[in-house]
Amino acid sequence: xxxxxxSGKKTSIKQYLTRWLVLYVMxxxxxxxxxxxxxxxxxxxxxxxxxxxxxxxxxxxxxxQQHTAPVEHYHPYFGKLSTKEWGITCWKHNDHHLRQxxx
Numbered sequence: 001x002x003x004x005x006x007s008g009k010k011t012s013i014k015q016y017l018t019r020w021l022v023l024y025v026m027x028x029x030x031x032x033x034x035x036x037x038x039x040x041x042x043x044x045x046x047x048x049x050x051x052x053x054x055x056x057x058x059x060x061x062x063x064x065q066q067h068t069a070p071v072e073h074y075h076p077y078f079g080k081l082s083t084k085e086w087g088i089t090c091w092k093h094n095d096h097h098l099r100q101x102x103x
Contacts (some may be wrong), residue, residue: 011079019078029096035077038062064090 022029034040045053071086081089 007025009074009079015075015077015079019075019081019085022078023092025083027100029092031100033096061094 068091071083073081073086075081075086075089078085078089
């Protein structure tokens with residue numbers, strides 16, 4: 001039996017395999033990888049909102065490096081992640097978007 005996450009959801013075998021492949025085998029997220037439906041914003045963010053989100057992103061990056069408590073959130077594609085795996089996920093996700101914008 002698989003352990004329940006803090007959300008009460010269990011991590012599936014498919015999520016374990018996807019996590020291993022994406023976090024430990026692939027050097028970076030694939031171009032064009034789809035985000036979960038709840039996070040898709042293409043075509044609905046205006047320029048003012050974009051700049052506001054950009055500022056929040058930078059603030060969150062600065063806060064993230066100060067975070068010391070364990071991270072216990074359920075990831076929609078990977079299931080329950082360790083704090084280290086959340087760090088890898090965040091790094092790869094940010095790297096993906098910075099490359100997307102040519103930064």
